[in-house]
Amino acid sequence: MIAEGDLRLAHIPDPETFYRVEKMKWGGKGKAKDKTTVHYNPRITMTGIPLAAYDYVVSHMPSAKWKQSAIIPHCSFTKGNAI
Secondary structure, eight states: OOSSSOGGGSOOSOHHHHHOOSOOEEEEETTEEEEEEEEEETTEEEOOOOGGGGGOEETTEEHHHHTTSSTGGGOOOBTTBOO
16 A cells, blocks of 8 residues: 555556546545545545645536546546556
């Protein structure tokens, strides 16, 4: 497990499973959402996201919210291509 750093240094035996998005969600519990944290999947959590990231709007939706919409989960991982 790598808390932070260069994933090229990590041994990831099955990248397709490691990076697969099941359901992205914000940190926090219940209605107390922590929008500075995004759980990408059970293995990857992004922290320290500035709240100003939600000020950038694309088609009436913050770009950070687009990452959690139906767009990313429908993409597939192909060896050699990162999403």
